[in-house]
Amino acid sequence: MVDSKTSWLVGSDGLYRGNIRSSWDRMGSYSFQVTDIMRVHPGIIVATNIGLWMAPPDADLWVQLHDETLTEVQAIACVAGDPGIAACTPYGIALGSRDERGAVRWRSCSDKLGLNERFTNAIVVDPGKSGRWIVGTEAGVLVYEDEGKSWTHTNLNNCPVYAVCFARGLFWAGTDGRGVWSSNDGLQWKIAGRGMEEEVVFAVVDADDDILAGTTQGLFTGNGTESWKRVGPRIQITALAVHPRERNSWMAGSSPGGLWYSRDGGTSWMQAGITGNISAIAAPE
């Protein structure tokens, strides 16, 4: 039996688990487009185009976490509370709480925002302050503070932001047509590195020596201050992950193009057996 903890998890037309050297098995019979994945032991939180689910470790049926107001969940983050999830949707960020029957009811944090500001693509929780979220929207990066239920605009604006992450003490953002940007505080951003200023960036992850950026032209690697270098096939990379211990093992998901992996830090690449559009990858623990 495939162990979800030690397996790669790939979000495509369903949630797949497996390893590079073996085949993939789909968890349950769900064929929803999976957009984000979060391990919460013992299960897995699965964000999809039609709602939010909790996949128990070895059960066929998932548990529904969405309600009638939550659909098209694009990204999720772990926050305080029960179920402890911030769900990013085209209608804004929603927070859930359990009702008397144990079902989750959702309320929006984004009602006061404008149209494109509500459309949320990505989120990262500030590691220095759990109630502070750096949020990638269709209008740029906004910062949310749960304490005052307030939103702050940043200088990375008027441009869709598809990816955000925290690495090497900085926040990183992937934009639509303006490359990768970085910030110390999530509020003041500057363009990172050279040579990607017009790229569309869907995914940004840390690979120790480099930052990896998935774009419409494939993968770019760089440290965010010098020139970026393009490697691998010219696929539209919409998901990325790096193995936590084998740091040269990279998994890239493309839409279209399926799943690809590299075992040598991006020098060479092979297709990995899933051919559908890939929106999310979680590396083994």
Added chain:
Amino acid sequence: MQARTDELLTAIDERTGNSLWTAYTIMSLGGDKSSITAAAKKTLSKSTVGPFEVFPTMMLVSRWKEELPGEVLALAKQCMTRTVQDRGNTENHWLMYYSANLLAAEYWTDVDTWWNGLPREAMLAEAMRWILGMIERTAVYGHHEYDSPLYHIYHMLPMMVITDHTRDEHLRHQAEQTLNLFVAEMALEYFHGSWAGGHSREGYRQNTWNRTGVVQMLQYLYFGGESFNPDYHVQPVGTFALTSAYRPPAILASIAIDKESPCVVKKTRAPRNIYRHVAQEAERIRKYTYLSESFALGSTQLGLPGPPAGPIDTVSWDLTWQGPKHGAKIVCNHPYRDPRRFSAFLAGPPQVVGRGVASDKPYLQFPDRLFGASPYERIMQYEGAIIVLYRIPGDDEAPYVNLYLPKTINWTEKDGWLFADLESFYVALMPIGLYTWQAIRESNNAGIMVTEGDLIDGWLLRIEDIHAGLVLEAVEAKGNGTFQSFTENRINRKVDLNGWPDDQRVAVENHRGEWLEMHYNGPHMVNGEPINYSYPLFEAPGVEAELGTGKIVFRRGDDVLELDFGIDPEKPLLPMRSVG
């Protein structure tokens, strides 16, 4: 109506196929139940099911649970309580999904945990909230998936099944009122077997037909008004309606077939769900439909917030009359192709969504396309006259407008006008911009070669101008002289194009000498008075329906139908999360 019911039941029985939708007929007429079992095994043994499986399942179980073969009932229970379900993404999908789950949760009370891992009561509560919320939103601001000849039945059937079978009295009452409202929607714009005016969605590439959609069965069943024709009226998917306890009040049939002529029907519809790429939300939709004795002209103020918002299925206007399939419609359209029109209402990276949708439905990107909204279209209508204007950017992929004209008419041309004598009425139209006269022929079966134009077969006038437009006027022959006098009158009436395109203004004198002046992004005026587009929910003879109240009254002589959805103005409406 009973005679029409019997007529339809008999005819459908002759055409029964092996699906859960038609299994209903078999049960109703005492047919062979083994085919029901076969259909159930085929449909309900899938690992994932969607609205088009779960809804007919519960439609069948709700009505026939005592008589169904045990195996079918067991398969249905397994499907509804243990099989993964896809909620879909349009309003009709969600209505079918939630109505099916509501009825299943009410029926199978011995099941503690539902297929979605939640308590049965939680599923029931969620379904109740969504259905009641959808009803309230419809009553307050107008139907979202409005006036669709293809999909309206998938709103009516769930409401019917709920009305007949739910155990919740409040829900039953609201569902029944909603049915009356939905029938009224049809009745107000009913025109000799077709649904006149604009549509959120018509059939795919069917908007050049004068009669479309499975709704024709319900129109015939509830209104009568024409002879039985199995090609139009037999729609097996609607069988439940034939045995449902629901029967609309007679006043609605009267509204449909006994209209004062001419009349104007105005409707407010819910705004489109555009959630990115634009600066502001879409406004409410306003429909204006002029129903005359021989023709119907309808148009829509779509309230779109600018490019790239262009709902892909919308039919914004047309002129229709009684005639052959491809021979009784006039429509024009800018075949807007920006792929962000898909991602304006669908999530995911725009770079992925555009190609994905176009791959599933390639006709959405055809250059000859005749449906689908354009952010560059503006329309003004006053009774039987309409002005349609476009300001298309020079770098648009489709810097032109398509105008469909029937081939079955002998057109005459004089002084830039095209005229048609339809005997009972006359049409004059003036394309604005240079055009080329082409033919269009599209077929369902186009794998190798298009041999017949079963989908579209007519003339396509390609107006090759980024500032294209159209002026059209239709008038009844009765009381308006001969065709010859009509054409002379029309030619002699003023058309002022001096302000187009630079001043963004076109003005036209109609056949009675009334002055219509249209500013592309400004006021629409009749005889100097601006048109007020702040419509109520409905405005039509005998109808009172103030927007936002949930109260609608229909009056015909001594007959009155009053709907009151009990709207609490302080309570927020259910947010719209489905498309379409």
